[in-house]
Amino acid sequence: MSERVLVNQLKSLPAGPVEVSGWVETVRDQKKVQFVVLRDETGAVQLVNPATRPSAPSTDSGTDPEQDAAALALTETIGGLATGTFLTVRGELKHDERVKLGGVEIKVGELVIAAAANPETPIAADSSPDKRMDYRFIDLRQRRNNLIFRVQTTLEHAMRTYWVERDYIEVHSPKLMASPSESNAELFEVPYFEDKTAYLAQSPQFFKQMAQVAGFGKIFEIAPAFRADPSFTSRHATEFTSIDAEISWIDSHEDVARMQEELLHTAFQAVADKHGAEIQELFGVEVQVPALPFPRIPLAAAREIVAARGYDIPRTDGDLDPEGERQIAAHVAETFGHQFVFITDYHPEIRAFYHMRDEETGLTKSYDLLFNGVEITTGAQREHRVDVLIEQAKEKGLDPEHLDFYLDFFRFGAPPHGGFGMGLARVLMLLLGESSIREVTYLFRGPTRLAP
Amino acid sequence: MSERVLVNQLKSLPAGPVEVSGWVETVRDQKKVQFVVLRDETGAVQLVNPATRPSAPSTDSGTDPEQDAAALALTETIGGLATGTFLTVRGELKHDERVKLGGVEIKVGELVIAAAANPETPIAADSSPDKRMDYRFIDLRQRRNNLIFRVQTTLEHAMRTYWVERDYIEVHSPKLMASPSESNAELFEVPYFEDKTAYLAQSPQFFKQMAQVAGFGKIFEIAPAFRADPSFTSRHATEFTSIDAEISWIDSHEDVARMQEELLHTAFQAVADKHGAEIQELFGVEVQVPALPFPRIPLAAAREIVAARGYDIPRTDGDLDPEGERQIAAHVAETFGHQFVFITDYHPEIRAFYHMRDEETGLTKSYDLLFNGVEITTGAQREHRVDVLIEQAKEKGLDPEHLDFYLDFFRFGAPPHGGFGMGLARVLMLLLGESSIREVTYLFRGPTRLAP
Structure with a gap:
């Protein structure tokens, strides 16, 4: 050697x-x-x-x-x-x-x-994506593909270093759970011992909140999450790497947003410094280190901007749709020269039951973060008062008894807290201008893709 | 805030x-x-x-x-x-x-x-381990427990920094697989789309080897692994955090051992520097930064040493048993003043089929690493020649057809390579002198433990 x-x-x-x-x-x-x-x-x-x-x-x-x-x-x-x-x-x-x-x-x-290799190479750089995935171990030999994972390494290490330098604790929350973590839909079941059923964690949501109740203060986790999602879009997978952080003693989601924008600024700077020239050469993309602070637009204002641009959002629930997200991103690029935007002040009807609500407006203290017009994050302050939490769960038609293990966390004291979850592959896809998360995932998993 | x-x-x-x-x-x-x-x-x-x-x-x-x-x-x-x-x-x-x-x-x-907390706190520091696990979110508020996860954070960050500084690539290998990764035993099955069955990865073994075939050179991963292991020992869990590395162009397992000892030396130094005094105060343990190189003892010699110490290993397969491991650790502590020892030169019968064998001795180019008498790692050079690999699989009674997706990796060229897997919780347990991995795991998972 x-x-x-x-x-x-x-x-x-x-x-x-x-x-x-x-x-x-x-x-x-x-x-x-x-x-x-x-x-x-x-x-x-x-x-x-x-x-x-x-x-x-x-x-x-x-x-x-x-x-x-x-x-x-x-x-x-x-x-x-x-x-x-x-x-x-x-x-x-x-x-x-x-x-x-x-x-x-x-x-x-x-x-x-x-x-020695077999004389016949089964794929070429221009083979169909599905064929290339069959032979991903050869596909990854391409310079561009190798670079993707060096960028991933730099991005993650810069984020972890940001957190470690600020005394965050790294946790490894379990992926086997006795109850669903987020919703009963899109859930993988695992037959467990003694005829029990375990569920694969859809997110570390409940467990990273548990760390706040345990007095950890500030935590992060980068780990797999699982969704039995039957969709075949460029942005969905049944297994994905989730980047999560959660912090205590915040005043609102704004404290979470500030941490996340600083984190991304730092991480993108590290990628630009180390791989900027090579990304330019192989992907034709200039890495832009996002200026601080990122623009923030309340959802209602965002919808007005999109309407003024001539796009009529067909959704009736008051949220943006993918085209609406692209429109607001175009507006932000033109107005602020920025690739990121926080959309804030979502109505409780379109958010999870555990999002805290603003006492005056009744809107949730939460945000989505869009990067080049695609949602990469949901962040929020969480409701830590157990009586309010139970009411909000009931409002959503959830049975508090099924949430008992989670509600228990808040019965023995809890600090105000919040955090975000971010999809690693989405960030890489958008950073490198790729068309699908499949191209930036080591081994993609989808409804019809379990191998190699 | x-x-x-x-x-x-x-x-x-x-x-x-x-x-x-x-x-x-x-x-x-x-x-x-x-x-x-x-x-x-x-x-x-x-x-x-x-x-x-x-x-x-x-x-x-x-x-x-x-x-x-x-x-x-x-x-x-x-x-x-x-x-x-x-x-x-x-x-x-x-x-x-x-x-x-x-x-x-x-x-x-x-x-x-x-x-406000409920007036009745359901656990105290001296409650039974099982009761404390029921209320882990309160149990973790103890100073010692908080320290465990700060030590974990420092340990992992030092390891990742060691790797990143040496141009290792971080991978996230899938935990949902179409075939078992290691053995058909102790396997969790997951009903998947279209009546298919997925399996939870028992280790990233095959996928970290895939990265070598993909030309990644040097990689690492810290991620969950799953074993449907029905045992209730202090060292086993159904879900655990596995620390894995794999490198190409090695001459033997010795190159892997050298990397791992340097890695542990660096990581323990970081823990000693940052938490040494507090670990001494709360755990009564002095963190010893292990001297380089760690002692190495071939398995046959280790068995002779154990026999000479008066312990007769009851196993007939030629391996050490837990008491044998403690005996050899005592010998190493007395002779070298060292907490670690590499046991090398295992017979193929007691190793995985993919371990490479030495041409002269016929023994595997592999090692176990013991820390204070407990196995924390298996490392090895892997067999990268597909014809030899198939023969070795057959020898173990494995059907090469079932391994086809893995064998395919080696049909289109492969470098010599090897690596190790290490259990995070075992390292933490032994470093802090704890009696069980349950005490150093954020939320333990076992045959009868799936919650909270």
């Missing part, structure tokens, strides 16, 4: 012996010379080998026949390399400005195949 | 007006004066209020009757405070060396109750 050099380090190394490992991207097997493009997790490099062919034996009388045999074998090996084969090459590094691929090449000395 | 001061900041503030928020830990309601210990996520502070009793009206003729009524009401409120009630207090901070609790106290001015 100690000898291996990463491809992106070659440029700064002196000419001379070197060892690289990676997989075969292309082979160009010409009569006199063979070229292989070898890729590793950091880049691609050209390998070169002067071909030794059996039909043209050397006329040099001083040639070592063993060396000849080795040269013949190497030429044959390289000629037979299938795309995707993983190998290690020891050879001579040469700097040559004429080589387009990084200005260096390696003259092959020794070549060791780790595992 | 802006006015609130955390309790651990009080000591460094000047005397004067201050606002704190937290929950009531104790109330001492004396005739002339009332004391409340208020705790928040950073510490506890004494609140003091000179009692104003209706039976003893002020004789000061200059007293404002309204102020009297307010003072009476405040005294009554404080007298009626139930343990666990969350409240905000505005008052006068006073520094007083005689106050044992931090050398400060706050004379109560105004007191606002956020949510």
